[in-house]
Amino acid sequence: MMDGMHHDLSGEAFRAHVRDWLSANVPPGFLADAPGYTTPTLQQCRDFEAAMHRAGLAGITWPRAYGGHGRTLREHLVANQEIGRLALPESVSSIGKELAGPIILAIGTEEQKQRYLPAILEMREMWCQGFSEPEAGSDLAGLRTRATRDGAGWRITGQKIWTSGAAKAARCLLLARTGPLEDRHKGLALFAVPMDAPGIRVRPIRQINDKDGGFAEVFLDDVPVGPEDALGAPDEGWNAAIRVLGIERATNRMYRAWRFENELRHLVAACRQDPALAPLLRDGAYRQRIAATLVDIEMVKGNVEPVVEALVAGEAIGARGSLMKLHWSEAHQRFAALAMEILGMASPDAPPPVLQAQKRFKDIYLQARAETIYAGTTEIQLGIIADRVLNLPRGK
Amino acid sequence: MDMMQTGLDPADFADSARKAVAACLGLDPAGCGARLAEDGLLGVLAPEEVGGLGLDLRFALPVVQAAGAGDLAFPLAETMLMARHLAGPAPAIAASLAAGEGRGTIAWAGTARTELVGTVGRAPLAEGADWVLVRLAHGAALLPGSALRIAKAIGLDETAPEYNVTLTGADAACRLDAAAWSALAEEASLLRAAAILGAAETSLALAVEHVTTRRQFGKPLVANQAMRHLLARQKLAMEGMRGALIRATGCGDDAVGMLARRAAFLAAATHGPLIAEASIQAHGGMGFTWDIPVHRHLRRIRTLEAQGEAPAMREAVAAALIDAN
Ligand SMILES: Cc1cc2nc3c(=O)[nH]c(=O)nc-3n(C[C@H](O)[C@H](O)[C@H](O)COP(=O)(O)OP(=O)(O)OC[C@H]3O[C@@H](n4cnc5c(N)ncnc54)[C@H](O)[C@@H]3O)c2cc1C
Numbered sequence: 001m002m003d004g005m006h007h008d009l010s011g012e013a014f015r016a017h018v019r020d021w022l023s024a025n026v027p028p029g030f031l032a033d034a035p036g037y038t039t040p041t042l043q044q045c046r047d048f049e050a051a052m053h054r055a056g057l058a059g060i061t062w063p064r065a066y067g068g069h070g071r072t073l074r075e076h077l078v079a080n081q082e083i084g085r086l087a088l089p090e091s092v093s094s095i096g097k098e099l100a101g102p103i104i105l106a107i108g109t110e111e112q113k114q115r116y117l118p119a120i121l122e123m124r125e126m127w128c129q130g131f132s133e134p135e136a137g138s139d140l141a142g143l144r145t146r147a148t149r150d151g152a153g154w155r156i157t158g159q160k161i162w163t164s165g166a167a168k169a170a171r172c173l174l175l176a177r178t179g180p181l182e183d184r185h186k187g188l189a190l191f192a193v194p195m196d197a198p199g200i201r202v203r204p205i206r207q208i209n210d211k212d213g214g215f216a217e218v219f220l221d222d223v224p225v226g227p228e229d230a231l232g233a234p235d236e237g238w239n240a241a242i243r244v245l246g247i248e249r250a251t252n253r254m255y256r257a258w259r260f261e262n263e264l265r266h267l268v269a270a271c272r273q274d275p276a277l278a279p280l281l282r283d284g285a286y287r288q289r290i291a292a293t294l295v296d297i298e299m300v301k302g303n304v305e306p307v308v309e310a311l312v313a314g315e316a317i318g319a320r321g322s323l324m325k326l327h328w329s330e331a332h333q334r335f336a337a338l339a340m341e342i343l344g345m346a347s348p349d350a351p352p353p354v355l356q357a358q359k360r361f362k363d364i365y366l367q368a369r370a371e372t373i374y375a376g377t378t379e380i381q382l383g384i385i386a387d388r389v390l391n392l393p394r395g396k
Numbered sequence: 397m398d399m400m401q402t403g404l405d406p407a408d409f410a411d412s413a414r415k416a417v418a419a420c421l422g423l424d425p426a427g428c429g430a431r432l433a434e435d436g437l438l439g440v441l442a443p444e445e446v447g448g449l450g451l452d453l454r455f456a457l458p459v460v461q462a463a464g465a466g467d468l469a470f471p472l473a474e475t476m477l478m479a480r481h482l483a484g485p486a487p488a489i490a491a492s493l494a495a496g497e498g499r500g501t502i503a504w505a506g507t508a509r510t511e512l513v514g515t516v517g518r519a520p521l522a523e524g525a526d527w528v529l530v531r532l533a534h535g536a537a538l539l540p541g542s543a544l545r546i547a548k549a550i551g552l553d554e555t556a557p558e559y560n561v562t563l564t565g566a567d568a569a570c571r572l573d574a575a576a577w578s579a580l581a582e583e584a585s586l587l588r589a590a591a592i593l594g595a596a597e598t599s600l601a602l603a604v605e606h607v608t609t610r611r612q613f614g615k616p617l618v619a620n621q622a623m624r625h626l627l628a629r630q631k632l633a634m635e636g637m638r639g640a641l642i643r644a645t646g647c648g649d650d651a652v653g654m655l656a657r658r659a660a661f662l663a664a665a666t667h668g669p670l671i672a673e674a675s676i677q678a679h680g681g682m683g684f685t686w687d688i689p690v691h692r693h694l695r696r697i698r699t700l701e702a703q704g705e706a707p708a709m710r711e712a713v714a715a716a717l718i719d720a721n
Contacts, residue, residue, distance in 0.1 A: 264717070265717070265721050268717060268718055268721040269721045272721070281718050284711070287710070287711055287714035287715070287718070288707065288710050288711070288714070290714045290717065290718070291662070291709075291710035291711070291713040291714040291717075292662075292666070292710065294655065294659065294713050294714075294717060295640075295659045295662045295663050295666065295710075295713070298640050298643065298655065298656055298659030298660075298663070299636040299637075299639060299640050299659070299663055301643055301656075302636065302638075302639030302640040302641075302642065302643035302644075302660075302663075303635070303636065303639045305639075305643055305646075306639060306642060320635075323631075323632055323635050323636075326632055327632060327636055379625070381628075382624070382625040382628040382629065382632075383621070383624065383625070383628070385628035385631055385632060386624035386625065386627060386628040386631075387624075389628070389631055389635075390604065390627055390628060390631050392604065392607075392608065392618050392624055392627065393608055393616070393618060394618075394619065395608065395615055395616035395617070395618035395619030395620075396615065396619060
């Protein structure tokens, strides 16, 4: 099917379109579980993601007026199931597409939607998320970066840290304080700060996995921000930030369960290729752990599907994102540890497919360390579940 | 049957099941059967020809969940499944089970020999049962309780104790073929997941109640983050179990659905016992008393886990994945 002809499809026909498009258009070497894999460059990823958007595989639920495809969240789930089945690289613009975009749609002005949204989908502009600060991690409401009035616009001064993809980003979804520090979550405002504005300096931080373009420190020194780049009202920032975090925990990277399954299948297939690993597939203890992984994956699916239905029915995500995020992050860590254990028993002269799996799962294992830290740590999620899902009294 | 056709909602059954289960407290199995049959709960799955409601499994799940939550002393899932699957080969027996007149149960462990000798086990509340369904190498056989030697097994569950059943060569009243037995067994494992979910929910509710009322160090236990996180973890596991079960009921009859159904039981069998055990821990010394009912839920959950043969189910799940890759 050609680009642009996908608008009338629904349900299974849409799934078939996504599947067919991917099988025809994934560039050679892109799939981490297929022969000939080489880590794609940033530019290759951008081009591929732009093509995905043109084919109807990104911006699925966004209104057509802003370059989206005007479909339902169910179809977003369908597309993500198909995307997850393949060992594709992670999106290089998920902050723009999955965090900034939805919040701009919710609280942005018409002019802002026109200006920001198509540029995100067409992969012209990537975004970063400037929430965390040296003094404000889990305690986000303690952030100190200050926005002060400058005529109709603002001047922003402060420091962000752990800002993923800051070096490649065109804009930063930045949370700053307009009132006194004691006001905590009152008097916070959200901005779409252009990263090339004067007074911004980005200092990359070397990550445990030595990944290029990882997180960074962002220093802001009297950075001018026009009124057209302030998102929502000056005191709306906290509610908007909470919404962003809800999305980050619940619906972001909806393909996760299916990608997780792809990873497990890859592990099994790799074991078959090595005479030292193949017997493990017949070992009862490993079979029980493989089954436990599958049960974990089914639980991730069982968490995400009802959320889609609830959102389609008009409900808010609320605190259930914490249940979802906590389960998948810990389940994924358990699996990554199992994969490392198994692949660690490979033959010294293991064949290329096994080496390729070792490389993939080493990356996954290290990356999984971050999954229980970002978007709210495990301990913070447990606190939210206790407070807002179980509704436990404070007990003072 | 479709919800649109019947105008029924599975959630409606949850409410009447909770009330009926509460009314069964203190009754013997025969009394429980009669009380449950009053609300039509034993025949939810049985076809209308034998006096049932002819509904699909989604309607039975909340009923069994309520039974788990209320520690019901009756083989409810067994009776529902027998009334459905015996309706063809033995309609009169199915009708008496659905009506709460005859009492039946199923021996979940072991396989009897085709000539109907041998000992099978894990038959809840088999003492005094009119009918016991036992597994054969291919299918199952229904035997009159009077023709069996029934002995209490060493089991955890004291409310619905398990029995060993020795066949003595007596004739079967009827047989189920292999396909009918495996359909029954598959339905049973989803019903077990629902029963475990119910028992786990009660266990967690009791723990929440305890930590909010008991005071130590001058404040309620719930003021301590360690206790809050302990309970949050149990809630996480419970919502994961529930999500897996709901997902399984919406899946089709293919490999995807098969995995989802097995995973629903395994999620419950994996996390259910831990929730009840954590609840005992949260109760401190109180949790070790006979009077606090958490141990009864733990006993039930562990028994259901064993009846569902969780390790063998995990093996089947692994086999399906490994053979396909
Ligand atoms: C790979 C990666 C990418 C990231 N990308 C971004 C990004 O793009 N933008 C952005 O804004 N941020 C980003 N972050 C930052 C992330 O959101 C924070 O690291 C996180 O919120 C934790 O804050 P912290 O690092 O200050 O840790 P701290 O808050 O200091 O926590 C340290 C430890 O203490 C525990 N702890 C903290 N408070 C409590 C409490 N009340 N009770 C019990 N335990 C507690 C935590 O759980 C943790 O184990 C990223 C982080 C990582 C690892």
